[in-house]
Every structure is written in structure tokens, then in C-alpha cells.
Amino acid sequence: MSANTALAEKYRNNFLKEIEEQVEMGDWVKMCMQCGVCSGSCPTNFQSAWEHPPQELFMMIRAGKREEVLTSTSMWNCTSCYNCIVRCPRKLPITHIMHGIAEYAHRIGMAPKMQATRFFSGLFWKNATKTGRVNELKLSMGLYFKDGFAQGVKNGMAMQSVALGLVKAGRLNVMELFGGHKCKDQKGIQAMLKKAYEIERNRKAAKMAG
């Protein structure tokens, strides 16, 4: 049984409870009073309209629309500007709830595979934790080449003038491709993160069992 099927089975007919127990800050969802200030404060909602803006996602969670919420591209439109957090009259940590739902959907394999920001988010975390510090060049290259080599070269060409400007200004170092900045105690960082994931996994599993 896949992780998704097991979770769907366990929380059958109670998606709100699933979100509360498995999603970071998920226990705040029930506090939403549907005023819509978050949606009206969201920069990307204005630019291109989210499929389901935050307050709508919250109501969908309460209505048990599990599939629609977890497969939505909406949460991945968050720019982490925190405008919704500071304006929410009920003080819901909306940015963190959006990140939390996105992380959960990604964790159980429900998130839209081709969503660019989902891809970039995972890439960023892997890049940062691999050596302890971000390698900006490898991060950009990783994104451009996500859809294969040919598309990667095309993407790279489109970004050529931007990259060249940065290189000339001393703010992009092509040598970063071979090594680059890193922490000394990478072993310690890996061990520490492994432990952190293990603890977090156990806590979530305990909630599911309880």
C-alpha cells in the first residue's frame, strides 16, 4: 500500500484531521473565518490568479476535498512574502500552512510533478544541505536542465545576458561548477539531518497510529 493510500484510508472522511495531524501548522486551518484578506493580499494571486487561493483551500479542506487540495498547483505559487500572515485578522500563519500543505502533498507523492516551483524547492534544499551551503551556479543549472539537455541549453541561452552581467560584476563564478563553497563539517551536518528526519517521521507516524 502506498503512503498516500494508507493515509487516505486512515483519515477517511476526515481530511481536516489529516491536515491537522500531518501538516505543519495544519491545526490552524479550522480557525479561518473566510474573510479573504489573504487572497486579496497575495501578489501572485493578483498576477495570475491561484487555482484555489488560501481561504478557498481552507474551506476545501473542511469540505473533505482531499484529492483537489493535494494535487493543486496553488500552494506552489507562494512567494513567501508573508503579507497574508501579517494581515490575517485571526493571525493564522498562512504562509507556513501553504508551505506545510505543499510539503505534505510532495511527501506523499500527490503534488503535481511538473510544477516548476515544486521542482525548484526540492532542488534548493538538496543543493543547500549537500555541502551545508548553497551553490548558486549548480542551483541555476539544475533548474534549466530539468526538462532534458536540449531544453537546458535553450534555457541557458535565454538567460545568457543575465548570467554574463553577473559574471562581469563578480557575482557569479563559473568555477563554482567544480566544487565551490562548502561547510567543513559536512559529515556532522548529514548525521544531524538524518536524525532530524527520523525524529520527525516517528512523530508523524505516532500521530497516525494514535
Added chain:
Amino acid sequence: MAKHEYAFYPGCSSQKGASASNYLTSVEAMCKTLDVKITEIPDWNCCGASIGYAEAGELPRHVMNARNFALSEKNLPGKEIVATCAACWLGARETRERLSHSDTLMNDTREALKEAGLTINEMPNIRHMVEVLIEDIGFDEMKKHVVRPLEGVKIAGYVGCQTNRPFGVDGESFENPQYLDKMVEMVGAQSIPEYEQKVTCCGGALAFSEPEKAQAQIKDIVESAYDHGAEMIVTPCPLCQANVEVYQGQINKRYGTKFDIPVMYYSQLMVVAYGGSAKDAALNGQVIKARRLEEIAAKPVLSRAEGPAKR
């Protein structure tokens, strides 16, 4: 001994050859003038930034920041941690807040840190460099060092998101913070307090993953600066700086605009106003050259006795 001493968390973008290396150069020169000693936390690591959320989870993300706290406590005991990057500052502050409010999270963090041979006994204060400037140094002291006022230069103060929300600088509003405008005035330039895009998001990481969305926002930010007659934009955030500066060419192609406005760090303005060279202020690190500042940086400084020009 320096007047003010801190543990310094420069962050990934400030490293040599990285996107905000010019920020670090100018901060170092600025701190020298203000007698502020910043000592880098040895072997510091990435804060995880907001955009790591797909795989960071809750505990791993806090553990990353906690490692920096532990290293700071071990090597620079009793010192407050100062970050220059908005994301580093926000990430570290968030971790501080979460761990302080949850014994479970704190204990779990300690257990994970043990694997790296580290621990936390005291929770450090996390400060942004602009907080140090405003709260510990103060505008009066900052102004005393101005020997080459940036007279006649009109500058839009672009605060952006993460230096402003969700924590922000004490005493400032989320909707219309004033401190950056005051800093612009402090260096003798002309501020634009009514600049309505001062807290608009630059698109953050979406500038990489979904550029058309981020660039629509950046367009608003730059356009409004032009509408107000600004010659340059100033910001306290490395991602705001890079996003608003380096995509102007692509925005011009997309929208048929003719944007070409320099985007500076507050520290660069201060270094030039404090009599530093273009090199001290890292003006060579601009993708869109700040010609006006380069000209000013080439001028002789006022003698100390004359003091800064009265406004």
C-alpha cells in the same frame, strides 16, 4: 576594543563570487567606519531559506538554524547574531521563536544536534544589520560620519518582504515602514516616502522557477520608482537587490519598457557618503552601473571640521 561586537552570519549569497558579494564588501567598509566588529560564525551553514519548504520539513529546517546558534554559542559566547541577508535573518528568527515556544521541538533539536557534537544552552538574539544600525548605533551617530553627502540624488527605498514581514523592524509598520527613507535622508540624498511599491514582493524564488510571474511584480516596483523620479533604488535584501536589478533587460524585452535603474544596498550608499572609494562600496559589483554614485565616490570628501552639509 570595538564599540559594538557581534557574531556574524553572512549567508550563502554573501560569499566570494556569489550574488551578494558586493553587499558584504560594502558592509565590511561600513562597519569599519562605525566601529562595529563582526566576527563570522565558524563553519556556519545555510538557513534553508523559505523556498526549501518542499523537502525541509519542520525539524530539519530548524536544526539547520540551530546548528548556527550552537556554533555561535561555542565560539562567540554571549554575542548576538547579526545577519545581513533578509532570508537568513527571518529563518534564524523563526527557528528561535519556534524552539522557544515548544519544549518538544527544542528537545528534538538538541537530540539531532548531538549527532554533530553540538548543543544549545541559551537562545541567541537574532538581529538584522539594519536593526543594529537603527537601534544600537542610531541615526545621529550614523549621520556624524557623513563626509560626502549624496546631495541631489533621489532614491526609492525598496524595503521588500522578508526584512519587513512577518517580524519587521520594531516600531515600523508592515504597510509603510519609514526606516529606509530615513537612511536615505541620513546620507544626504532625497527620499521618496510615498513610493507605493516599497513593500511589494519581488517574486522571491519564483524569479527562477516562474519568471513571468516574478517579472510582472518587478516591473511594478521599477516602474513606480521611475514615476517618482528616482535615479536609483536602495534595498536591505540580497534577493530583492538581485531580482530587481538583473531582470530589467528581460522585462524590457517582455514589456517594451526601457528600464535601466541601478539597485543598491543601504551599505553602499553609506560607504560612499562616509568617504569610501567606489571599491570600498563595491560599486563594481553592479550589473546596472550606478554612474551617479561612481561620480560622487570620485569627489574629494568634506573636511571633518565642515561636517555634513545642513539640509
